[in-house]
Amino acid sequence: MNPFFGWPQVARLGLVQAALGAIVVLTTSTLNRVMVVELALPALLPGLLVALHHAVQITRPRMGHGSDVGGRRTPWIIGGMLVLALGGVLAALATAWMGTEPGPGAALAALGFVLIGLGVSACGTALLTLLAKRVAPARRAGAATVVWLMMIVGFAVTAGVTGRLLDPYSPARLVQVTSGVALLAVLITVLALWGLEGHAAPRTEPDAAQPDAQAFRNALREVWADDDARRFSVFVFLSMLAYAAQDLVLEPFAGQVLGYTPGQTTSLAGLQHGGVLVGMLAAAFAGSQWRGLRLGSLRGWTVGGCIASALAMAGLVMAALVGPEWPFRLNVWLLGAANGAFSIAAIGSMMHLAGAQGGGREGVRMGLFGAAQGIAFGLGGLVGTGASDLARWVFGQPGSAYASVFALEAAMFVAAAGIAAGRRRARAAPAPTALPGATTAQVPR
Numbered sequence: 001m002n003p004f005f006g007w008p009q010v011a012r013l014g015l016v017q018a019a020l021g022a023i024v025v026l027t028t029s030t031l032n033r034v035m036v037v038e039l040a041l042p043a044l045l046p047g048l049l050v051a052l053h054h055a056v057q058i059t060r061p062r063m064g065h066g067s068d069v070g071g072r073r074t075p076w077i078i079g080g081m082l083v084l085a086l087g088g089v090l091a092a093l094a095t096a097w098m099g100t101e102p103g104p105g106a107a108l109a110a111l112g113f114v115l116i117g118l119g120v121s122a123c124g125t126a127l128l129t130l131l132a133k134r135v136a137p138a139r140r141a142g143a144a145t146v147v148w149l150m151m152i153v154g155f156a157v158t159a160g161v162t163g164r165l166l167d168p169y170s171p172a173r174l175v176q177v178t179s180g181v182a183l184l185a186v187l188i189t190v191l192a193l194w195g196l197e198g199h200a201a202p203r204t205e206p207d208a209a210q211p212d213a214q215a216f217r218n219a220l221r222e223v224w225a226d227d228d229a230r231r232f233s234v235f236v237f238l239s240m241l242a243y244a245a246q247d248l249v250l251e252p253f254a255g256q257v258l259g260y261t262p263g264q265t266t267s268l269a270g271l272q273h274g275g276v277l278v279g280m281l282a283a284a285f286a287g288s289q290w291r292g293l294r295l296g297s298l299r300g301w302t303v304g305g306c307i308a309s310a311l312a313m314a315g316l317v318m319a320a321l322v323g324p325e326w327p328f329r330l331n332v333w334l335l336g337a338a339n340g341a342f343s344i345a346a347i348g349s350m351m352h353l354a355g356a357q358g359g360g361r362e363g364v365r366m367g368l369f370g371a372a373q374g375i376a377f378g379l380g381g382l383v384g385t386g387a388s389d390l391a392r393w394v395f396g397q398p399g400s401a402y403a404s405v406f407a408l409e410a411a412m413f414v415a416a417a418g419i420a421a422g423r424r425r426a427r428a429a430p431a432p433t434a435l436p437g438a439t440t441a442q443v444p445r
């Protein structure tokens with residue numbers, strides 16, 4: 001029996017990741033807009049809730065260790081999806097309840113988002129571990145690409161379909177749509193995993209013992225001393241902070257300034273993620289067609305994607321000042337395409353740098369980059385929503401307030417581009433500097 005997964009098995013895991021993303025996109029995008037626009041609550045509230053679900057994901061190492069000890073990943077994936085689905089439904093119920101009882105509703109929402117964070121941690125960590133354990137080394141990068149792209153497709157399809165189902169908006173319809181998506185996600189997960197882990201041969205030896213705390217501190221100190229790793233960690237943090245800050249601001253902006261309905265704003269997420277998908281594929285295709293040229297280098301796409309993202313954010317500044325006459329939907333799609341181009345190049349750089357120096361520190365390097373991303377995503381919602389509330393208090397007009405926030409995010413993308421442009425090339429020669437087609441890794445959210 002072949003101990004490694006083939007592409008059909010990888011695609012089944014991609015379905016699970018798409019199901020996970022379907023619930024997450026509803027809770028972090030749609031519920032955010034309803035709280036801010038329909039319920040007229042401070043934008044900081046959904047920002048705190050989303051930050052809470054990111055903070056809870058500090059349990060990811062513990063979840064991964066639990067699946068290692070148990071030896072099977074499937075129970076953790078299904079169990080995590082069940083917890084995630086329950087959290088999503090509770091969050092929707094809480095949002096509907098906030099219309100009449102804001103205090104108790106917010107408390108229930110906090111519980112729901114804690115469950116969402118725990119579910120994402122258990123399901124996502126075990127899924128990625130299963131990929132790493134059961135996919136042949138030569139296929140791991142391609143397998144991660146398949147799973148990543150299927151997650152993006154899940155985002156886009158869910159946002160587009162639910163956007164239509166939510167119009168005309170009502171609290172009951174919100175709960176019904178969220179519950180339906182949660183149930184479908186659980187069913188897809190169970191069916192996709194049915195007999196899957198049994199297709200691989202059992203492990204011949206147990207996992208290696210966990211290193212002691214002192215050994216981990218020494219390894220982390222060694223990695224942080226490397227200039228490339230340190231600068232790239234700062235780049236990941238800054239670029240992902242700018243990326244995450246727009247998530248909880250874009251839909252309320254469309255509702256408050258441009259007059260979009262809940263369904264129209266929800267469909268924006270699908271439009272943006274569609275652009276992300278195109279940007280990712282375009283970057284991978286260009287890199288494979290122009291191997292060796294500057295256009296196809298990881299650094300070129302990283303820097304260019306960040307600059308393009310900054311220009312797209314500048315376009316949103318104009319949308320805030322001009323109003324509905326601005327081609328807003330095109331602007332959102334271009335923002336997604338720019339984000340996709342820089343992110344796929346950044347992921348490629350992350351994979352390259354993780355093994356650039358060897359020495360058994362690859363996991364620590366990837367952990368450092370992943371931690372930078374996780375912290376950025378946790379803070380991004382707070383920065384975006386908090387800045388929008390502060391700017392609205394200072395300027396008094398929503399348009400000017402959102403314009404200032406978009407300008408801040410554009411500046412962060414420019415700064416990230418400067419850091420990426422100034423980073424030295426990794427010293428290890430074997431890893432290619434060209435961006436290969438379909439050789440990216442998934443960065444967990």
